[in-house]
Amino acid sequence: MEILNNLLFGFQTALTPTVLFYCFIGVLLGTFIGVIPGIGPLATISLLLPLTYHIDPTASLVMLAGIYYGAQYGGSITSILLNIPGEVSTSVTCLDGYPMAQQGRAGVALFITAIASFIGSLIGILILILFAPSIAEFGLSFGSPEYFATMLLGLVAVSTVTSESPLKGLSMVVLGLILGTVGIDVNTGQSRFDFHIPQLLDGISLAVLAIGMFGVTETIRSTDRELVSNIKQSVNLKSMIPTVNDIKKSIMPIFRGTAIGSFFGALPGTGPAISAVLSYTTEKRISKNPEKFGHGAVEGIVAPESANNSATQTSFVPTLSLGIPGDSVTALMLSVFIIHGIQPGPTLISQQPEIFWGLIASFIIGNFMLLILNIPLINVWASILHVPYKFLYPAILIFICLGIYSINNSTFDIFVVAIIGASGYMLNMLKFESIPLLVGFILGPIIEENFRRSLILSNGDLTTFISRPISLFFLITSFTLLAWSVFSFFKNNKL
Amino acid sequence: MNKKYYDLIGGIFLCGIGIFVSLYSYFHYPLGELSEINLGFFPTVLGIILTLLGAIIAVKCYYSTYVEYIRFNYRALIIISLSIMLFAVLLNYTGVIISTMISVITAGFADRSTTLRAKFIMSVIVALIVWIIFIKTLHIQVLAWPQFLL
Numbered sequence: 008m009e010i011l012n013n014l015l016f017g018f019q020t021a022l023t024p025t026v027l028f029y030c031f032i033g034v035l036l037g038t039f040i041g042v043i044p045g046i047g048p049l050a051t052i053s054l055l056l057p058l059t060y061h062i063d064p065t066a067s068l069v070m071l072a073g074i075y076y077g078a079q080y081g082g083s084i085t086s087i088l089l090n091i092p093g094e095v096s097t098s099v100t101c102l103d104g105y106p107m108a109q110q111g112r113a114g115v116a117l118f119i120t121a122i123a124s125f126i127g128s129l130i131g132i133l134i135l136i137l138f139a140p141s142i143a144e145f146g147l148s149f150g151s152p153e154y155f156a157t158m159l160l161g162l163v164a165v166s167t168v169t170s171e172s173p174l175k176g177l178s179m180v181v182l183g184l185i186l187g188t189v190g191i192d193v194n195t196g197q198s199r200f201d202f203h204i205p206q207l208l209d210g211i212s213l214a215v216l217a218i219g220m221f222g223v224t225e226t227i228r229s230t231d232r233e234l235v236s237n238i239k240q241s242v243n244l245k246s247m248i249p250t251v252n253d254i255k256k257s258i259m260p261i262f263r264g265t266a267i268g269s270f271f272g273a274l275p276g277t278g279p280a281i282s283a284v285l286s287y288t289t290e291k292r293i294s295k296n297p298e299k300f301g302h303g304a305v306e307g308i309v310a311p312e313s314a315n316n317s318a319t320q321t322s323f324v325p326t327l328s329l330g331i332p333g334d335s336v337t338a339l340m341l342s343v344f345i346i347h348g349i350q351p352g353p354t355l356i357s358q359q360p361e362i363f364w365g366l367i368a369s370f371i372i373g374n375f376m377l378l379i380l381n382i383p384l385i386n387v388w389a390s391i392l393h394v395p396y397k398f399l400y401p402a403i404l405i406f407i408c409l410g411i412y413s414i415n416n417s418t419f420d421i422f423v424v425a426i427i428g429a430s431g432y433m434l435n436m437l438k439f440e441s442i443p444l445l446v447g448f449i450l451g452p453i454i455e456e457n458f459r460r461s462l463i464l465s466n467g468d469l470t471t472f473i474s475r476p477i478s479l480f481f482l483i484t485s486f487t488l489l490a491w492s493v494f495s496f497f498k499n500n501k502l
Numbered sequence: 503m504n505k506k507y508y509d510l511i512g513g514i515f516l517c518g519i520g521i522f523v524s525l526y527s528y529f530h531y532p533l534g535e536l537s538e539i540n541l542g543f544f545p546t547v548l549g550i551i552l553t554l555l556g557a558i559i560a561v562k563c564y565y566s567t568y569v570e571y572i573r574f575n576y577r578a579l580i581i582i583s584l585s586i587m588l589f590a591v592l593l594n595y596t597g598v599i600i601s602t603m604i605s606v607i608t609a610g611f612a613d614r615s616t617t618l619r620a621k622f623i624m625s626v627i628v629a630l631i632v633w634i635i636f637i638k639t640l641h642i643q644v645l646a647w648p649q650f651l652l
Contacts, residue, residue: 421590
């Protein structure tokens with residue numbers, strides 16, 4: 008079968024020492040930052056972006072992806088042991104995970120979430136294998152108007168679904184788009200908004216923006232945070248074995264969670280966090296004993312964990328097959344493609360099969376590595392949580408500064424990071440989310456280029472977006488989504 | 503201050519950016535026509551949209567009955583931003599090691615509970631890690647020690 012051939016080919020790439028090494032670093036780092044609250048894959052990937060300029064593209068992507076799905080494993084550890092979400096996507100795991108830990112069942116909770124995450128990941132990878140190539144073929148019929156419309160949907164989705172207020176989310180997307188216009192314009196070779204500062208000719212560096220908005224801002228937000236574990240029990244291997252009852256109760260929630268996660272992960276704009284929340288709510292609604300939720304119900308931890316892991320894997324479906332990011336992290340990874348001169352889009356799978364299949368093979372390998380890392384090594388991770396945050400953040404700040412400096416050997420960039428970090432903090436406190444801004448910034452130049460190209464090809468005819476069926480479909484969906492979220496927030500008087 | 507008024511500030515701030523962007527790009531960059539879109543089109547339109555959104559957010563706050571108080575951590579904000587900028591300024595004059603130590607100690611003030619001794623020990627540890635990772639392993643192009651010492 009062709010798929011098996013391709014997979015074997017992928018393993019050939021993934022099992023080389025370099026790629027294996029970076030895969031291991033990625034998942035190890037991912038688990039580590041997943042465990043630490045506040046720092047997430049987004050901040051870490053931003054920090055490592057400068058490094059990836061010098062490494063082979065496949066290896067960089069393998070590492071960054073490893074950080075992404077590794078964090079989903081690590082985050083649940085903190086959620087269960089500390090009642091603090093290690094990752095946004097593991098927030099709901101606190102609700103039933105911590106009560107389980109309080110009942111002395113921390114080991115079981117940790118073990119079973121690792122298994123649930125693993126199953127969710129594998130099924131997500133399977134979906135990636137089955138659907139991405141076909142979607143890519145479909146995507147070959149995409150022209151500029153289709154790209155414009157689909158990315159517009161992604162922007163609308165990111166602003167309406169992830170923020171508390173669609174208006175604020177939209178304004179952040181627009182701000183991101185505007186920031187993306189700074190610099191030399193590809194079509195005309197003239198620069199915009201550089202204000203005669205030579206460093207701005209290339210535009211605002213993505214790494215600077217991302218690290219500023221997610222690394223520095225998060226550091227400012229977290230300085231008063233204490234990290235003290237109340238659960239003094241050491242988790243040994245024997246205490247991890249779940250009862251038969253636990254296993255029986257977990258099977259269906261795992262599959263339901265995986266289904267929800269796979270679907271929402273593949274949609275542009277939604278990702279692991281939302282999938283986890285939706286999965287938890289679904290389980291609670293379908294359950295015959297909803298009152299058990301919040302008090303240590305196994306269903307309440309396995310479903311969201313499978314959901315967030317499968318969503319993480321399937322967020323690569325649109326990214327690799329169409330070049331449209333599944334969510335903010337994959338948007339960042341798209342820029343790694345572009346930095347290395349690889350054109351993301353439907354032609355990626357056919358023209359660079361070693362990247363696609365190598366990535367998939369590395370996902371499989373990475374998840375196995377994570378299973379091993381997360382079960383026997385749980386005590387190691389748990390001990391990290393005993394280090395007070397106040398000793399960690401200065402080191403993080405210095406890494407941020409040096410990471411930024413290493414991109415262009417420019418101290419100007421470090422200044423910009425400080426300014427962006429401060430502004431980002433203030434925006435966040437005013438409840439303006441950073442993720443829409445980042446996605447707007449990344450997609451801005453691409454969307455603008457597609458828009459202009461569509462109009463050039465159609466000779467200024469705006470109806471080109473409506474006369475083509477695929478483009479029309481996505482435009483209508485965007486509009487509906489926008490209208491629906493504005494309307495529903497109006498009803499709750501919380502715009 | 504009530505959150506409502508923070509929304510007002512946020513909305514007006516966005517309005518301001520929107521107006522600035524749309525006017526600046528309208529007057530400085532050619533707009534072009536629909537069949538030949540030029541530089542200025544995208545930023546101008548985006549600026550207008552942002553102004554509208556900002557205006558709606560600002561005005562809407564008067565109708566909102568939602569009460570929530572926001573606590574800004576000004577101390578952390580200023581100290582951390584300052585320590586980063588300090589690093590940027592010092593880097594080329596005093597080399598990595600010393601600017602690292604100074605920045606770490608400065609950043610340490612953001613958390614009230616660290617003692618001066620703890621800050622100093624942290625700065626040494628971080629400088630050591632920096633030395634191992636960035637200078638020895640990654641070979642970044644920067645002076646480790648101040649010029650006059652070399």
